[in-house]
Amino acid sequence: MTPTPAQQLGALAARVHADGLSADLRTDLAGRVLDLLGNCLAALGEKPAEVVRAVVADWGGNPAGTALGIADKLPAPSAALVNGTLAHSLDFDDTHLPSVLHPSSAVIPAALAVAERTGASGPSFLDAATVGIEVTCRLGMAGYDEENANSVFFDRGQHATAICGAVGAAVAAGMLLGLDAEQITSAIGIACSMGSGVIEANRTGGTVKRIHCGWAAHAGVVAAQMAQHGLTGPPTVLEGRFGFLQAFCGDRFDIEQVTRGLGERWETPGIFFKPYPCNHFTHAGVDAALRLRRAGIDPARITELTLGVPEPVLRTIGEPIEEKRRPRSGYHGAFSGPYTVAAALLGGGGLGVFHEDFTDAAVRDPARLAIADKVNVVADPECTRIFPRQFPAVLTAHLDDGTTRTERISQNRGGPANPLSERELTLKFTSNATRAVPAETADRLAEAIWRLPSGGAVNDILPSVPVSGT
Structure with missing residues (x-):
């Protein structure tokens, strides 16, 4: 029997967890971690992040993950919620086109939280985040309408980043928890019931959109943990009659976008960095x-x-x-x-x-x-x-x-056709980070992040991260 799309994604995740990715893909992802943490540090004083920090502090729970702006460690899902909220708070996060997703802000915080809990190596963390971002982008592209040149998710008022990002976050978290292919497939099936987000705030106001990536990261970690403990999801969850794409996009989806060239063509290097902190x-x-x-x-x-x-x-x-x-x-x-x-x-x-x-x-x-x-x-x-x-x-x-x-x-600055130089990407990071930490702290954090592809551990970067808000 031909594996379903969700099963193919689960198999890819398990294979990459075992075999690893290329140095180029790991280095690209390290740059995205650098970009994301700079955005998080710059957003420490933002009101939505303060709200989320207050909520998760009230929840309490098992101390496992670092959340920026909170001295005490939190459960991994709570840490992912805080850091994902920070990552998207300033609309400075990277963007995949033409799906119009911000995949790193949903996936990397989830991967970071679980990697810290499990003591994952830098390469394992980068591999998991790369696969999670790949899943997120492919789901977004499955809901992209070529004829109308528009995202079906967005056309229906849905925030594709939050919806697809929850699934990608679950895959990344599942890999770092050591789940096998069947369990990761279940994590996908579980996360498909968790993604949410509407974008009316883009039109007429409200700050709720800033928590969307945090909630996706939170949902992804929870989905992976539930799969780890035996909860199962339907293998046909993506393409089925009552599945993810039918529910969110009606009959306007292309399931082949999920599986075509899977494991051979990677979306991550083509994702656009944002030079400016605006839409x-x-x-x-x-x-x-x-x-x-x-x-x-x-x-x-x-x-x-x-x-x-x-x-x-x-x-x-x-x-x-x-x-x-x-x-x-x-x-x-x-x-x-x-x-x-x-x-x-x-x-x-x-x-x-x-x-x-x-x-x-x-x-x-x-x-x-x-x-x-x-x-x-x-x-x-x-x-x-x-x-x-x-x-x-x-x-x-x-x-x-x-x-x-x-x-x-005609070609956006920060994309493959008009890329930011290493100097420009570093300038963006340091300009962001030094809004919250001294320059020497920002430099140490950058050095630790760039060591991740060559064997540094995720826990190596955490001592450089501040734990008190600004």
Whole structure:
């Protein structure tokens, strides 16, 4: 009998746990761990993370895992919840295209929590996280509609990262718990009942989206633990009549995306790092605005700005236009096309715009709001054609002398076609980490993370991680 897709994923996970992955894949994942922990450290003072830390502290339980901002160790699922929440709190986490997932923020915190509990080696941890991310991305791609060039999950108001990430987190956790292929298949079946998340907050506000990756990481650890203790899941959980993809995507899914080239083609090296701490749909507009700035365009001479984006992006960063021109908070500013263009023209921290551009005070700055008021967000046919394998944009500045200047960005900075250099990735990490720790602590943490592929242990990096919030 042909193995089901879930069984094929379970078999891959068990095989990789036994045989390991290549040095290139492990090194790529180490860079993602570096990126994620930098994002976590930068988010220590964020309110949603404070809320989650308070909740898990009230839960208590067996001390097993390190949660950033809490001195005492927590149960592994609780540590995963805290760190996953931190990882996604600033929308600075990496992105897989065209599925539009943030897989590392759901999977790595789960893997980190279980690896700490089990004393896993660095290579074993990196292998498990890589497979978990692979599962997450493949599930996201199974719900990607090629004809309409859009995620079915997102089209139905669902946060694919949280939903698919719970399953990937379960696979990573299961590998680190030493589960066999059958048990990992059950962990997949269990996690498929746990993933959740809706994205209405992107449109009209609320901070609930920031916990989605944490909850996925938490669910994944719990699913793997339940499988370890004998709970079982259906082997047809992905493709079945009442299975995961049917439930979330109706009949609009492609199950072959889950299994095609499995174990031969890996998604992880193609996942985009984010240079700016804002919604990824806004990045090309930021790049275009930075080009205008470098070209010497004086913002005071701009009478109008037209931001052309892919048509599906309008609902996230351009509508309702009144909300986007007047963000309610710094967080909501990160989902605004008009505001992020203004921030790039007038700000300039980090790699172009940085955290200080997304404070509540920054989004109330009269100069930035005056620029945002001049921005019209429209659908651009060429951008729509390219999307979502890239998140392109075209920005046209109309000047007071009647002339115009247009900048078109077709390939996102941070992706395989326009990658961040090692220096830029390190700058992003240190800029993030030093918001919470001294520079020498950040340097020690980076060194420990880069040793993971060559045999360092996960527990080696934990003494460098602060345990008190900022």
